Amino acid sequence: MHNHGAVGLPLGFTLLRLILLGAVTVVAGWALVRPFAPTTSGLSTRRVVTGSAGIGGVVVLLIAEASWLPPLAAVALIGLLAVPPAVRAERPVLGRLVVAVAVLATVAAGTWFSGPPSSFAYITLMAAFVGVSWLVLCPPTATVRVVGAALGVTLLAGLGQVTIAGQLATPATGDPLLTRVALGGETVDVLVVPHMPGWNVVQTTDTPLSVGNAPNALVPALPRDGTTGRWALVWLPEGRSDLWLDRSGTRTTVPVNTGTVAWSGPDVRGPEGPDYASAVLAAKLTGKRGDLPWPGLTDSDAAALRAEVASIGGPFAVVADGSRRAAEAAEVVRDEAARLGFAVTPGAPEVLVLGGTPPPDARSRLAPWLTPPDLTTPEGSRYARTLSAAFPGATPSRAGLAAWSG
Structure with a gap:
């Protein structure tokens, strides 16, 4: 892609x-x-x-x-x-x-x-x-x-x-961009994915700021559920241009070079965008170049969801976002609940979270891709250390660990 x-x-x-x-x-x-x-x-x-x-x-x-x-x-x-x-x-x-x-x-x-x-x-x-x-x-x-x-x-x-200021540095075209800039007396890390013409997802350090492709086209970078840092969606034109960042009136720019080949993968504006960006960042930290699969429901995910439904042992609610993976997961969950004779009831105290934000007073069970990765292994420990050095404040993810491990 x-x-x-x-x-x-x-x-x-x-x-x-x-x-x-x-x-x-x-x-x-x-x-x-x-x-x-x-x-x-x-x-x-x-x-x-x-x-x-x-x-x-x-x-x-x-x-x-x-x-x-x-x-x-x-x-x-x-x-x-x-x-x-x-x-x-x-x-x-x-x-x-x-x-x-x-x-x-x-x-x-x-x-x-x-x-x-x-x-x-x-x-x-x-x-x-x-x-x-x-x-x-x-x-x-x-x-x-x-x-x-x-x-x-x-x-x-x-x-x-x-x-x-990095104005003489031009990143490789078509390759996700990871850089660090000074803004308003603070250091801000910036990740641009896929760094190609069209819509791009931009992750920054957890600092209130706005980003955009022009000084009069800035949008606030906002937190997103289940992630760290701040996120924004920015349309980037073909070729060399600047990504603008503004923090309380102090501005800086990041040189970008998207090339001429448009992104051919799924729409990065979807809910899976941050998860994909996390995997891209991990792969970039290993020096890998190439396509990464878009987040989707795997056979192991489906098996884990069926086991989760069986362990609930009674009525439960399902919370999902608008992603394709969540929709596929919801179908697996409902089929398994029907097979076991469990009711899927909105408002039930037990909630299986496939995406989005669960009710604050519910007993939540997270889908496999929403749970923290295992960082106790040597590979997981190296991933966490490298990520912390390259993008301080970013939380390791299961998708990132999978991409890191190859």
């Missing part, structure tokens, strides 16, 4: 990332070394640095997918990056440099509230590339050297920011 073929980092994005790293190395290195080189930069040096800065600035624009940047600002940015490589001689253009940085700083201030949280880091990188590109054309005065060194540090800091 995951359609795992030869998937991985998109070649185009990987190439852009390598070009950006190379451009920052050249441009920032020149800017930081220049204060210690009293001589004027030669023509070859100017062309290499201005060319690297121009390419780096355009690559940042592409990586940022800056639809939040006003079109005129993007055109001005490209123009400011394109002119310096064409200028042969040094010119006292420090004033133009200040103007360019001021223009880009104004754009940054204007887009801060409309762009993603990473927009400021991207704008900083763009502005620093423009600044150094024009600075290369300035005579090596003391002011130019100080400003150049500051812009070199800015380039390194901006690159570090987008790297730490």
